[in-house]
Amino acid sequence: MNRNLLTIRIIMNRNLLIFLLMLPLALAAADHPWEDPSVCGINREPMTAHFTPYISEQAALMRYSLDDVTRLTVDAAVERRVSLDGTWRFHYSRNMSEAPADCHATGYDVNHWATIQVPGSWELQGFDAPIYTDVSYPFTPNPPYVPTDYNPVGDYVRDFTVPAGWEDDDIFLDFEGVESAYGVWVNGHFAGYGEDSRLPSLYNITRWLRPGNNRLAVRVIRFSDGSYLEDQDYWKYSGIERHVYLQARPHTRVSDFRLTARLTNGYRDGVFDLNLSMHRPVKGYVTRVTLLTPDGSTILKKVFRLRSAADTLLAIHHDMGAVRAWSAEQPVCYRLVVTTLDAKGQEMESFVHPFGFRNVEIRNGQLLVNGVALKIKGVNRHEHDALQGRTISVESMLQDIRLMKAANINAVRCSHYPNNPEWYDLCTCYGLYLVDEANIECHGILDTPYGTFAKRDAWRPAFHERMRRMMLRDRNQTSIIIWSLGNESDDGKLFNDNYDMAKQLDATRPVQYEGGGYQGKSDIYCPMYARIWQLERHANQRDPRPLILCEYEHAMGNSEGNLDDYWEVIRRNDQLQGGFIWDWVDQAFARKDSLGHDIWAYGGDMGFVGVRNDSNFCCNGLVAADRTPHPHYYQVRHVYQSIHFSPVPLSANSVEVYNEYDFTWLDAFDLRWSLLADGREVAHGSQPLPAIAPHTTRRVTLPLGGHALPSGTHEAWLTLRAVRRKATGLLPAGSEVAADQIAVPVENTVSELKKTTATAAAPQVRRNKDHVTLSGTAFCLRVNTKSGQWESLTYDGREMLLQGLQPNFWRPLTDNDVANGTLERCGTWKHAGEKAVLKALTLSQGKDSVVIAERYELAEQQSELWLRYAVAGDGSIHVDYHFLPGDKTLLEMPRLGMRMVLPGQYDTMTWLGRGPQENYADRKSGAFIGRYTASVWSQYHPYPRAQETANKCDVRWVTLTDKDGHGIMVYGDAPLSVSAWNFPMEDIEYVPAMVRNVHGGSIVKKDMVWLNIDHRQMGVGGDNTWGAQVHTPYTITPHEWRYGFTIKNIRHEK
Secondary structure, three states: OOHHHHHHHHHHHHHHHHHHHHHHHHHHHHHOHHHOOOOOEEOEOOOOOOOOOEOOHHHHHHHHOOOHHHHOOOOOOOEOEEEOOEEEEEEEEOOHHHOOOOOOOOOOOOOOOEEEEEOOOHHHHOOOOOEEEOOOOOOOOEOOEOOOOOOOEEEEEEEEEOOOOOOOOEEEEEEOOEEOEEEEEEOOEEEEEEEOOOOOEEEEOHHHOOOOEEEEEEEEEOOOHHHHHEOOOEEEOOEEOOOEEEEEEOOOEEEEEEEEEEEEOOOOEEEEEEEEEEEOOOOOOEEEEEEEOOOOOEEEEEEEEOOOOOOOEEEEEEEEOOOOEEOOOOEOOEEEEEEEEOOOOOEEEEEEEEEOEOOEEEEOOEEEEOOEEOOEEEEEEOOOEOOOEOOOOHHHHHHHHHHHHHOOOOEEEEOOOOOOHHHHHHHHHHOOEEEEEOOOEOHHHOOOOOOOHHHOHHHHHHHHHHHHHHHHHHOOOOOEEEEEOOEOOOOOHHHHHHHHHHHHHOOOOOEEOOOOHHHOOOOOEOOEOOOHHHHHHHHHOOOOOOEEEEEEOOOOOOOOOOHHHHHHHHHHOOOEEEEEEOOOEOOOEEEEOOOOOEEEEOOOOOOOOOOOOOOOOOOOOOEOOOOOEOHHHHHHHHHOOOEEEEEOOOOOOEEEEEEOOOOOOHHHEEEEEEEEEOOEEEEEEEEEOOOOOOOOEEEEEOOOOOOOOOOOOOOEEEEEEEEEOOOEOOEOOOOEEEEEEEEEOOOOOOOHHHOOOOOOOOOEEEEOOOEEEEEEOOEEEEEEOOOOOEEEEEEOOEEOOOEEEEEEOOOOOOHHHHHOOHHHHHHHHOOHHHHOEEEEEEEEEOOOEEEEEEEEEEOOOOEEEEEEEEEEOOOOEEEEEEEEOOOOOOOOOOEEEEEEEEEOOOOEEEEEEEEOOOOEOOEOOOOEEEEEEEEHHHHOOOOOEOOOOOOEEEEEEEEEEOOOOOEEEEEEEEEEEEEEEOOOHHHHOOOOOOOOOOEHHHOOOOOEEEEEEEEEEOOOOOOOOOOOOOOHHHOOOOOOEEEEEEEEEEOOOO
């Protein structure tokens, strides 16, 4: 045999052998696309821009004129789609091997299956359990493979009929979002497969349909190779989580469109560009394009009569003079109307797309919108519902926008995946700047031997598709001003390639990514949780890129301290352009505890499937899961406000008003003012604000001359509020947009409470072995001489004490305290007050009072505490508190003060100080001085995990009274920090999650009032919740401290 032929035959046989050996592996990959990162979808249609086709132009415009909920809800009478949402048959299996075979077949009996609601996650409907992990995967990573023992499978089946009149159309199934991988069968035929849980997939099912009843079967796999790219800090659950539609499109149709609307000529005029992609164009058919102004007037109408099958791209370029620009402040929307007609002039379908004219650019190291450098006053937002998880409604979206606009939030980072399409429409209409982020987060793989996916070519298709498909769907949305490549996935060539692709697809927006660090490929330097000194460093080196924090101010539990400090630096430096608070809403669920109390359930509360949950780290919101604002929401509203009032030196009736808005003049607002004398309003008024231009200041005069302060006024304050004159968007007329408070100088500097006049003789003293008793006009105080503790205090025969005054150096740990090691670092103070040992007690008598002096030893701290009680004959008791440290080095005190416990009937709290919401040393500028009255129970805020709550700063005095008005008053020598609870402190003390979850909603009101009378309490912090400590100015260094306050009787005068 010829040697060459022999060689060829040997090679062929060897290749055949290799092929035969590899064939099972190839078939396995084909059978398991959920473990193949090169397979992102099978048989799905190319991604296009999102739009809703209607049966006619009139129907499209009519729907657009309706309220948002109605227009964004499917109406099969006028749309070319029907909803397949609702009740489906469902079968749950623990893994693929246990899943029913051939259940997608037409004749398979599913009548014995359970039912489930679509859209929705099966774990939230009684099948299996959701898992909350922050960083780690809910399975042992072995990419691209996923577990075979525990990898639940959900089989969905429903029947449907095709509406009459669709016989000549192309019919598509539209799945808006399924987690994490799924296959689709129609009448037993495999129709397609999809991954990427946050983007839609369309499947052309025309050839498999039949008259009458049709069967749709969907198999969803909980974990897939896509799960490795969806490791967001969020609940892990699965199912058909977004809407499902059946859609009919004519064969000749607009398949896609690309719109740009930019400003030119000094941002005064507009340039409109539109590209329409036509599917199967037919000669004689017509595509009509109409452009409408915000008031509905037609400014452009273009008719394209198709000439041949080659007319697949239709283009319009149109210059427009004097357009109205779009911004988050002024979301002026024009409307694009596109209608297709057949050769007879019969309308086949039409759609409407709202858009605005605006430019986004980076110039001179700043992000500009319409030529103006922004300050991003932003939040991150997960899609979350208190009952349905990731399945959210239009009503919920509108509620979010309303609350955000009310809090002066102007930007949202869609963290960390593409959102429901309705969200972008609403943000364009009502005005929010958006960062649209690809569904790529691989946090959990970074500390494994596998390393980062972004450096491995095997994952290129998945990376590419997730970024590209998002942009193709969303690039016509005006509200999107920045693209994001993903989140917390390290860096690598795949991100670099996606950056380049993004710039080619859309040159009109910047592209950002935090994972590459300072040297990464990103138009914006967007670190997360950078400290203030790091912001200063960036500003001082004049980088060509702006710095915008993609995440900062971690709002977990009682948090958001230091926000003023961040924004002092941001406002002072033009290249520091704000950031996005983490985050908007607690990802908790509304549940009941074992006693029937409403709680917010977090990690570990929703069932256990063998994966450790990460406790309440999912609860980082400015608002609770039902959108009830947390106390720190109001601080954000104040810091983010864009109108600022400040005093004018040497002027009694003028204020400076600074307009921080970028595009809004202030003559759209009214100024409401109120003059307070010792917390009581003595005058008020309202007047229009003048036309103050953006970024300018003007002096405004108030009619204060005719309003004299009452005689004896100790302190006076001028409160100024800017309110909307007219309803705007979702906010009503009269809604507040900004407020400040200015101290008014007064001549009298001595409070009436502090004026000492002898009204009664010194109290009588009785002393025995164990007690000293002081009594006088309608009062009696008994003190234990061995412990120094007050055992009884009666006023008018009423016992005021359950427990007497005791030093207190501790507070129930906040989430930030737990994370930064406060217990380990400062634990010496936890029981210091309880363990204080009385070393000396002396009694001295003056003309008008008796003084009890006590000296305590704090042995562990090697410190001393002196307490001095000056008891007057009328029962008023002045307390002098004097802390003296020794030589031992001690770390900060969480609290410096005293506490006492009153009977439960004294549960009406009135105070002159900051309020009405709780406030702390580093989070108080949004709480104003005033007189407030509320129940003690209402002081308590039920954070998802119980923790420190209810503090009020700068309290001049506080009263606790019963229903008849009897009780006590406490007033400070200097302003105090005060809080009151209907439970003991230990009820809200920190308990590790591995022991049990202590929910804020489970705290029970008890027949007691715990009163904290503090010199100060440290701030709550907020830089992050994994180690950042409270900023030094808001801590309590254990040096020598002294403060005082007075307790006195309150009588109801009839």
